[in-house]
Amino acid sequence: MTLLDVQDLTVEFPTRRGTLRAIDSISFSIGTGEILGVVGESGAGKSLTGAAIIGLLEPPGRIAGGQILFAGKRIDNLSQDRMRAIRGRQIGAIFQDPLTTLDPLVSIGRQLVETIQTHLRLSDRDAKARAIKWLEEVGIPAARARIDAYPHEFSGGMRQRVVIALALCAEPRLVIADEPTTALDVSIQAQIIELLKRLARDHGTSVMLVTHDMGVIAETCDRVAVMYAGRIAEIGPVVEVVRHPKHPYSEGLMGSIPSLEHRVARLRQIDGAMPRLAAIPPGCPYNPRCPKVFDRCRVERPGLLEADATRAACWLYDKAAAHV
Amino acid sequence: MPAFILSRILQAIPVLLVVGFISFAMFAFVGDPVTAMLGQDYTEAQRIALVHKLGLDQPFFVQYAKFMWAAAQGEFGLSYRLARPVSGLILERLPATVELAMTSATLALLIGVPMGVYTGIRRNSFASRAFMVFSLLGVSLPTFLIGILLILVFAVLLGWLPSFGRGEVVHFSHWSTGFFTVSGLKALILPAVTLGLFQMTLIMRLVRSEMLEVLRSDYIKFARARGLSQRAINFGHALKNTLVPVITIVGLQLGGLIGFSIVTETVFQWPGMGLLLVQSIQVADIPVMSAYLLLISVVFMGINLVVDLLYYAVDPRLRMTRRVSANAP
Known part of the structure; x- marks a missing residue:
């Protein structure tokens, strides 16, 4: 069943030198209990997509087109008050850097209790019991004793566990995890991803996992969306996209992952850099870097086209043209 | 502790x-x-x-x-000018200055902090812009000019408030207070506003800029993502985090209020220590000047101590370092 349905979402930033289109009509959906990975280079629009969904785009950024449906209802045009009731309760969020996402002056127990009581009608005692239960669930040792501790008394990995508890304590149906492991030690990253996977499975929570780590995507997600210059380049089941990428950009991304099984003399890299928002080329935005570019790519912009098990925004898979 | x-x-x-x-x-x-x-x-x-x-x-x-x-032991000898013990002179003048400074500080905090919070949260509203313009006046106009303008308007033109002195005072052993008489309270208004206006606008601008800084922080964004109400975010999280730097500045400013109420006291002929100092300087009454200097330094050190204690109350990170150092062998 579809929980989140994003249709033709467009996000724009008005600037003095004209309007920048940071996200250009992207569409995707997340099913109940599904984990969707979103990958791409920095600036591809991954985090902005998440911010747009929970209604926390930084002004002057704004949704300029399309709609976002959550459990069948539009949420992109709700008032601030209505949207606030959804944040935390229906859609939770986990941020990148656990060192800065917790209020340093408020104990973690207090932060948990206030979040729980914002969304659920619980007495102080029950809310505290629930807070302790969540701290135990995310693996904080001696949760009962540490509930009055302050964020600085925890290590980075422990703080990210607290952040996860905060994001999930009102049992939202969808969690947007924006690079939850980027700021952590490599040894801790796997633990946090494992925790996230387990919690999502136990509570039937859907996850939108934003990252630029293909390894994390490969072992965590059900489906994956590859973003490039504010558009979706390819979207499909994770096995297909990782093993048989269809879009030349996904292919380039996969080629740049080091692997122990298939040793290659030199990792492949994609030449050039992603275009700035103000200078996205006409046609396919990837065409200046694409090894398989042909004339049509420079003129006409491809939509998502069926390409075996995935869908890719690439003219190589235009079946109508192939028959001509 | x-x-x-x-x-x-x-x-x-x-x-x-x-x-x-x-x-x-x-x-x-x-x-x-x-x-x-x-x-x-x-x-x-x-x-x-x-x-x-x-x-x-x-x-x-x-x-x-x-x-x-x-x-x-509080002995500073005799005043050259009045031939009386300096300690007695200062004690006599102390209540007037303390009352004036405390009233100004209270006004400055009670008005300055809420205005700072308001202009920080609604920084584009008309009222915020008006406050900012007003605060620019408060910060840039010299105290004596504000005092003279207030006297002109409220004492001379409107005749509502007295332009000098302390009004009637009530004595409690060594302490004299103007808080319990109508004329005492009326006499307090103009000097207190004059002295407090600069502090008030400074506090407002400081709270505003700290507030803007804190509202951009990740933990405020995360608090929004947790679905907390705007009120809980602004007052439970943002304001608390703006307090640490604000306490520092306010503490130093309060010391300044007591130490440098000289100009205001001169303009309003307020019978406090500042006026005593000015009168003493005119005739080079050294014992009074040196006693005043020492007293002000004690006041500043006392206030710094209170500021440090407030840090501990507000910021758990400092409590932590204390606990750790206390446990160290």
């Missing part, structure tokens, strides 16, 4: 010795008390006798030690 307070008091001692040295040195540089006391006709024998009686023939450090010892 007691250990911390004790260590701060011990740290204050060298500072007081240095300030005391400056106070003491003033005697040597400004005028000669012996010739002033002897008058026009005196013999050399009389001069030597007086010098000996005053202890001025003793070595410099002995004089300094005697001065500090007396000062520690």
